Amino acid sequence: MTGGPDAIIEDDLQAYVDGRLDGARLAAVEAYLAQHAEVRERVVLEQRQRAALRGQLEAKFAEPIPPRLWIANIQAARRRRLRRWTGAAAAGLLLFTVGAGTGWMAGRRGTDLAATTAAPTTAVAQNASAAYRTFVVEVAHPVEVDAQHQAHLLQWLSRRLGKPLVAPDLGHFGYRLMGGRLLPGGRGAAAQLMYEDAGGRRLTVYVRAAEGSETAFRFQHEGEASTFAWIDQGFGFAVTGALPREELLPIAEAVYHGFAGDTDAVRKN
Amino acid sequence: MADASALLEPQIPALRRYAYALLRDHDLADDLVQDTLERALSRWAFRRDDGDLRAWLFAIQRNLYVSRWRQRRRRGTPVALDEAPLPGVAPRQEATMEVHDVLAALDQLPEEQKSLLLLVGVEDFSYDDAARLLGMPVGTVMSRLSRARQRLRAIVETGRTTLLRRVK
Structure with a gap:
């Protein structure tokens, strides 16, 4: 041939x-x-x-589609889960308040994944990862303001960031808020919130102003630190921890979905 | 997300067919499809509007299968080739026997070849789409497709010889 x-x-x-x-x-x-x-x-x-x-x-x-695969049923189950989670998170809910109602989901419709600029997200992930490495090993002063002064901490960080910031409650995953600190980030300020679990493992949630269009989660691994970062409405978010990707992802998704689920629940109720 | 339902539902029969061919268990297959749909809904906003929804869904399902489901399945009880139910088969004529257990024979192929034969041969994805879906160049798709069919022929052939020997 x-x-x-x-x-x-x-x-x-x-x-x-x-x-x-x-x-x-x-x-x-x-x-x-x-x-x-x-x-x-x-x-x-x-x-x-x-x-x-x-x-x-x-x-x-x-074969006819079984009811458990009906989209309406799957959506209803998702909403129930999100609401349960939101309920469990209770008072200090995880939300970065990004303009009520519209939500990220609607805002991202039509986003071209392939064409979105990777660079700003990568920069956010790198900043977050560097900040994580610097402060997570800190024994004496892991945070500037501790969780006992949460209201003051959040008010302070929100003012410096120019964005109303609420601390995510990650108790669902066994992590409790230790506190936070202000850092230089991008062209302005960045906020780092630190969490710790019963075993002393720490993870951080990092927020700073960022340019670029909205993106999906990006994963980055540097040394021991894994980071999921994304950009939304002028701010970059990153969740960093010494966790394998598959353990960190649900935490990052919870932050994301907690917000989406909340607005969803509000709209439906 | 109002349009999700209208767009996703027509895709479900094919997703179930692919899942069943991979897992050979009706309940597990629907579990996999459910996972796929949940994943698709949670990523709905990140989907490309101009993208091929069907290819996107199949890629999600295939990735889920490869990353999570394959292990789960391996831990389960494997069904011996002989015990596998062969619906609607009357193994009387040579011609029937020759091809009757292609689905069972498919099971003996590595996942990549199996997916390739299903995506191209059953789901009618173009060679280009299959290449994108499986993350390989189209030239590789062609050569692997050829190899997969060659192996399938060999497996069915061996199965047939065994069957004939047992009948005697």
Whole structure:
């Protein structure tokens, strides 16, 4: 099966099996098969197996969709979960208040994932990761203002950040707020909130002003620190911890969904 | 998210078919599809409006299967080829036997070849779409497709010989 540009190659035979040839190419393959009985036999068998596989799976395709896969039911279950989570988070809810009602979800509709600029998110992730490495090992002064003065802490950080900031309650994941600090970040100020679990493991939530269009989560791993970062409405957010990606993701998603779920619940109720 | 339902629901039968072919268990397959739909809804806003929804959903489901479900399945009880139910099959004629257990034979292929045969041969994805979905160049799709079909032929052939020997 070697030769000039018109020679039949294996790709042609596969396309023939899949019924994806037409015109001259189809005629050429048919002519070739007419002359090569052994190849023809093999191609016919492959066609038959392809058809058999489709046939065996036809009944599955035709089955009615079971109720648990109805989108309305899945959406309702999601809302219930989010509300439960929001309920559990109670008082100090995780929300960065980003303009009521509209929500991030609506704001992000149509965002082109491939075209969004990666750079600002990466910068936020790097800043967050650096801040994490600097302060998470700190024994004497891990935070500037501790959680006992939470109201003062948040008021202070919100003023410096130019954004109303509420501390996420990560108690659901076993993390309690230790406190926070102000840092230089980008062209302005950045806020770092630090959390600790019963085992002394720490994670941080980092927020600063950031340029660039809204993005999806970006994951970054630096040394021991994993970071999920995203940008929304002029601010960059990052959640950093010495956790494997799959453990950190639900925490980052909870921050994100807590907000989306809350506005959703408000709208529905 | 009002339009999610209208857009997603027509895709579900094909997602169930792909999931079932991968897992060969009706309940587990629906678990996988449910995971896929939940994931799709949570990422709904990040989806490209101009993108191919079907390819996006299949990519999500395939990734979920590869990252989580394959292990779960391996821990389960494997169904022996002989015990696997073969719906609507009367193994009387040679021609029937030759092809009747393609789905079971498919099970013996590595996941990538299995997905390739399903996405191209059953779900009718173009070679280009399949390449994007599986994260490989289209040339690789072609050569692996050829190899997958070759292996499938060999497996079915071996199965047939075993079956004939047992009948004698």
